[in-house]
Amino acid sequence: ARLMSLLLTESALLGLLGGAVGLLIAFWTASAILTYQPPFPVSLSVNFQLDTTVLAFNLLLSLATGILFGLAPALKASRCDLVGTIKDEVPALDMGRKRFTLRNFFVVAQVAVSLVLLVGAGICIRNLNNWHNVDIGIESEHTALAVVDVGRAGYDTEEKGRAFFDAYREVLASSPNIETVALTSRVPFGLWGMDEIPVQRPDAEPDPDADLPEVDYTLVTPEYFDVLKVPILRGRNFDVRDTAGFPRVVIVSEALVREYWDSDDALGKTLLVGPPEDSVRVTVVGVTRDTLVRSVRSAQRDPEPFVYLPFSQRYSPVNVLVATTSGDPAALPEIFRRELHALDYRVPLFESKTMKEHLSIMLYLP
Secondary structure (H helix, E strand, O other): OHHHHHHHHHHHHHHHHHHHHHHHHHHHHHHHHHHOOOOOOOOOOOOOOOOHHHHHHHHHHHHHHHHHHHHHHHHHHHOOOHHHHHOOOOOHHHOOOOOOOHHHHHHHHHHHHHHHHHHHHHHHHHHHHHHHOOOOOOOOOOEEEEEEEHHHHOOOOHHHHHHHHHHHHHHHHOOOOOOEEEEEOOOOOOOOOOEEEEEEOOOOOOOOOOOOOEEEEEEEOOOHHHHOOOOEEEEOOOOOOOOOOOOOEEEEEHHHHHHHHOOOOOOOOEEEEOOHHHOEEEEEEEEEOOOOOOOHHHHHOOOOOEEEEEOOOOOOOEEEEEEEOOOOHHHHHHHHHHHHHHHOOOOOEEEEEEHHHHHHHHHHOO
8 A cells, every 4th residue: 555655656756847837838839829820810719827727627637647657656566465576576478478468559649649640740831832832823022912802892883893803003113112913703712712714615515404614713904914924825815905895805725725725726616604594606816824713622633724814804802912012022012002092991801911921821721
């Protein structure tokens, strides 16, 4: 009994000491954890306050752990053959072999689980490093963006909305810190995702039992390809000819060309864009390099088809202003806010950040 009480006391003290060290680590790291915020538009809040409930739980858990894991060694020690141990005697049946005890099992299990965790952590770090080095196909060093919705501020017609976006772009372009401003309905890797639209070849045989293939798309102004450094490999950019009342046009990615026309040149070819009851015939005037649009994990697969429609021929009240600068892009979000409020304080600004901050979210997307 004295031996068991001694061992249990020692184990309980070790358990309480471990609990105290755990509390110190929790106290030191709680503030550091709270300073980290994922790049989401909504702040995440977690209560890490170390109140009396936490202290009581820690005390009971530490004491119970010490007693529980000290009980087995104490019981074993109480059944020890002290005379044989003092005489250094070994039972005849145990000569030449060693028993595999529960303690050996725990040691083997701990080493095995630790090895699996280390391998998994190494693979995770390697993948994160690889994803950071993936070429996503767009400029991120000197650009920033702002998401604006004019439909919530009384601009309830296309004419009013276009007039506001034209005025906003002109004000931003006149800023000495901004070189070029582009307008787009979506940017890659946004939490709101990408828009999809049915796209088919006019000469394709329709399958009444199959859904029309949908392709990611965005509305853009001609400056978009210069701001985000998306090269047009063949054909031309949108220009003054591509306005309402003129033939509809589209710029497509290389992946869409491969999927719809194999290796043929797509310039001058036509597509039907939109649902069958409201489809529009468009002509391909340009082909761009493929870019990632949904998640960095798509780099492990073949690029997905993508189409760019001119903002001058299709309207959206929710758009993204993307600007480039030769200086520090961290100054652009404040310029976005200041000029927008000066133009019309009623227009909500949902996001305003640098492109690097925006792209940091790509590691969280599935």
